[in-house]
Amino acid sequence: MKILIAEDDAVSRKLLESNLHRWGHEAVSCKDGDQAWAYLEQPDTPRLAILDWMMPGIEGPELCRRARELRHGSLLYLILLTAKGDEADLVQGLQAGADDYVTKPFSREEMRARMGVGLRFLELQERLIEAERNRVVVQAAGAAAHEINQPLTVLMGTAQLLQMRAEKGAEPNPAITEMYNAAERIREIVQQMGKVRTYATRPYIEGIDIVDFGVGSDEPETE
Numbered sequence: 052m053k054i055l056i057a058e059d060d061a062v063s064r065k066l067l068e069s070n071l072h073r074w075g076h077e078a079v080s081c082k083d084g085d086q087a088w089a090y091l092e093q094p095d096t097p098r099l100a101i102l103d104w105m106m107p108g109i110e111g112p113e114l115c116r117r118a119r120e121l122r123h124g125s126l127l128y129l130i131l132l133t134a135k136g137d138e139a140d141l142v143q144g145l146q147a148g149a150d151d152y153v154t155k156p157f158s159r160e161e162m163r164a165r166m167g168v169g170l171r172f173l174e175l176q177e178r179l180i181e182a183e184r185n186r187v188v189v190q191a192a193g194a195a196a197h198e199i200n201q202p203l204t205v206l207m208g209t210a211q212l213l214q215m216r217a218e219k220g221a222e223p224n225p226a227i228t229e230m231y232n233a234a235e236r237i238r239e240i241v242q243q244m245g246k247v248r249t250y251a252t253r254p255y256i257e258g259i260d261i262v263d264f265g266v267g268s269d270e271p272e273t274e
Contacts, residue, residue: 052076052077052097052098052099052170053076053077053078053079053097054071054076054077054078054079054097054099054100054101054166055079055081055087055090055091055096055097055099055100055101055102056068056071056078056079056080056081056100056101057081057083057084057086057087057100057101057102057103057106057111057114058080058081058082058101058103058106058132059082059083059103059106059107060103063103063132063155064080064082067080067101067162068080070159070162070163074163074166079097082107083106083107083108083109084102084106084107084108084109084110084111084113084114085107085108085109086108087100087102087108087109087114088108088109088114088117091114091117091118091121091127092117092121094122094123096123096127098126098127098128098173099127099128099130099166099169099170099173100118100127100128100129100130101130101132101153101166102114102115102129102130102131102132102149103131103132103133104131104132104133104134104135104144105133105134111131111132111133111144111149112131112143112144112147112148112149113147114129115129115131115144115147115148115149116147116148118148119148124148126176128150128151128169128172128173129148129149129150129151130149130150130151130152130153130165130166130169131144131149131151131152131153132152132153132155132157133152133153133154133155134154134155135154136154150169150172151165151168151169153165185249189248189249192244192245193244193245195244196241196242196244196245197245199237199241199244200241203234203237203238203241206230206234207231207234207235207238210227210230210231210234211231213227214227214228214231
């Protein structure tokens with residue numbers, strides 16, 4: 052996992068980078084608060100950040116305040132790294148928006164433990180987001196299937212009536228046949244939409260995925 056580090060002290064920064072790599076993470080390092088803010092304000096920023104309290108540019112508490120105002124701010128887990136040990140200072144940092152703090156000089160074991168709390172929090176958050184996304188997709192698919200069914204029934208019935216009224220012995224009208232076949236395929240998709248129980252996607256075009264109703268439904272997709 053990518054983890055953002057904002058630390059102006061070169062030794063502390065290198066120590067954090069080394070530990071993160073040892074624990075299987077990728078460090079994205081900044082030397083001051085301005086660089087850190089440039090990362091934090093991006094929607095694809097690392098979701099866990101370790102921010103030094105006092106550093107050039109924007110300091111840690113202000114970074115936390117600004118980050119929480121971002122549209123994706125609630126998705127971030129922010130750890131303040133500070134030499135301040137007074138209760139009032141720590142409360143100030145937490146009120147600014149930090150989720151946790153580690154006091155300097157920090158031990159490797161404590162840092163790893165506090166990061167572990169953050170990682171578990173982010174994992175749970177992701178599960179909740181996925182569950183909500185699944186609920187919304189399932190409800191939307193069911194509602195869409197219900198709304199499409201009525202006009203689709205009229206379309207298919209009209210196509211059948213037109214074919215039945217054709218003169219006996221005459222070749223079926225290709226346009227009407229094509230219309231009915233297309234409507235039949237829509238009916239199959241609508242049935243799958245109505246049976247969607249889980250959120251699944253498949254590639255559509257480069258960089259874009261679409262909902263795969265065949266995978267998400269409780270029956271296999273009709274070929």
